[in-house]
Amino acid sequence: MINLREFLPEDASALVELLNNHNVTRYLSSRMPTPYSEDDANWWISTGSKVGIVRAITLNDELIGCVGAEPGLFEGCRSAEIGYWLGEPFWGAGYASQATNALTDMIFSTTDIVRIYGTVFDPNKASMHVLEKCGFQREGIFHKACYKNGEFYDKHVFAKVQL
Known part of the structure; x- marks a missing residue:
């Protein structure tokens, strides 16, 4: 089970390692420095x-994403x-979904935000899923x-609205 927490100074080396992987950053915003x-x-x-509202995603106290x-x-x-990324070794285990659900629930229960949306580059089918x-x-x-x-990429927009 993953946990969400604030980023800590000891996360620096994991950030550098995880975000210097082209597979992780190829569909992220160009705001992300490369290298x-x-x-x-x-x-x-x-x-x-x-x-904003930003959390580190951890698994067994290890940083795995954001x-x-x-x-x-x-x-x-x-x-x-909303946006998220995971280090490649942690793909396919449901961690991004767990983190997205946890942050969405937290936002809807603790803020006055009623609509959360995400944008996804066309080839990124895993993120759409x-x-x-x-x-x-x-x-x-x-x-x-x-x-x-x-x-050029098509941008797919998804939203969840609190009823």
């Missing part, structure tokens, strides 16, 4: 992970965009909405 350095990890732990949601602004203030497994509904496909590393 990922110890300075990047230290900034994330001290500053970046303090923006899940977070960024609340919207102005008229979007009751929505948040995570959101669907967690009860998110596909709302639409934005064609050629993402451009990364010289390629």
